[in-house]
Amino acid sequence: MSEYLLETSGLGLDYGAFSAVGEVNLKIQKGTIHTVIGPNGAGKTSLFHCLTGERKPSRGKIHFNNENITYLGAHKRVSKGMARSFQVTSLFQELSVLENLRIAAQGRDGLKSLKFWVSENKNHHNLEKAHEVLNKIQLNDVSDRLAGELSHGQQRVLEVGMALCGSPALLLLDEPTSGMGVDDIPIMTGLISELGKEHTVMLIEHNMRLVMSISDRITVMHQGNILVEGSPDEIKGDEMVKKAYLGESGHE
Numbered sequence: 001m002s003e004y005l006l007e008t009s010g011l012g013l014d015y016g017a018f019s020a021v022g023e024v025n026l027k028i029q030k031g032t033i034h035t036v037i038g039p040n041g042a043g044k045t046s047l048f049h050c051l052t053g054e055r056k057p058s059r060g061k062i063h064f065n066n067e068n069i070t071y072l073g074a075h076k077r078v079s080k081g082m083a084r085s086f087q088v089t090s091l092f093q094e095l096s097v098l099e100n101l102r103i104a105a106q107g108r109d110g111l112k113s114l115k116f117w118v119s120e121n122k123n124h125h126n127l128e129k130a131h132e133v134l135n136k137i138q139l140n141d142v143s144d145r146l147a148g149e150l151s152h153g154q155q156r157v158l159e160v161g162m163a164l165c166g167s168p169a170l171l172l173l174d175e176p177t178s179g180m181g182v183d184d185i186p187i188m189t190g191l192i193s194e195l196g197k198e199h200t201v202m203l204i205e206h207n208m209r210l211v212m213s214i215s216d217r218i219t220v221m222h223q224g225n226i227l228v229e230g231s232p233d234e235i236k237g238d239e240m241v242k243k244a245y246l247g248e249s250g251h252e
């Protein structure tokens, strides 16, 4: 039995003749916040898409909970305990915050969730889950507001909440702070840090202050491969990392 919740070996993704992800061996230990960073175009999102099942890898393997999931579809991965944050565009803008969470909780039941005649018992259970997550993401004050009326930062927090409704073993977050105002970033930082106490989190993020303050482990990607991996302190002082980021600007 592996001590790792997620493990890739020689994982790669090509777009035609171009190799966006070379041969990546990534190991994510249970109970950690593991962040993947790297300059623009390093292959982070492409790697993420292979992990979530949105893209079929060109080579290599992915094991989750000791099971080979390389060719499993995205929905099946969710039912195995992997969840990714939703995008703002996938929120139900015309429904309240609580309703969005309830529907996400209902989504745990797979295709059955499409039925409108959810039993009273199940409905109660889903509502309970929605309230539990609402507390966690601290949107109680706006639970009755329409999702479309929330600030962008609050919408991003709600997306994370929707992923949490499935009680995932692994939460995958792709740039959760993108588009967020500086005032909202500490809220997201606190939320992910809090979630890290109960979940294993894999994060792709550009905001270095957030990354350095909450990550247990950091993998740095460069040109489709892993350049270096270590604790935040190790990464901060690494010369190769500094070099890879040279010429990069606009990211803290």
Ligand SMILES: Nc1ncnc2c1ncn2[C@@H]1O[C@H](COP(=O)(O)OP(=O)(O)OP(=O)(O)O)[C@@H](O)[C@H]1O
Binding pocket: 015, 018, 020, 038, 039, 040, 041, 042, 043, 044, 045, 046, 047
């Ligand atoms: N659908 C695609 N077809 C062809 N090339 C692609 C496609 N998607 C991404 N790429 C290229 O693959 C490389 C890696 O892109 P990717 O988005 O994975 O990098 P990234 O590290 O997530 O970058 P960023 O930090 O800017 O989001 C880039 O050179 C990009 O231009």
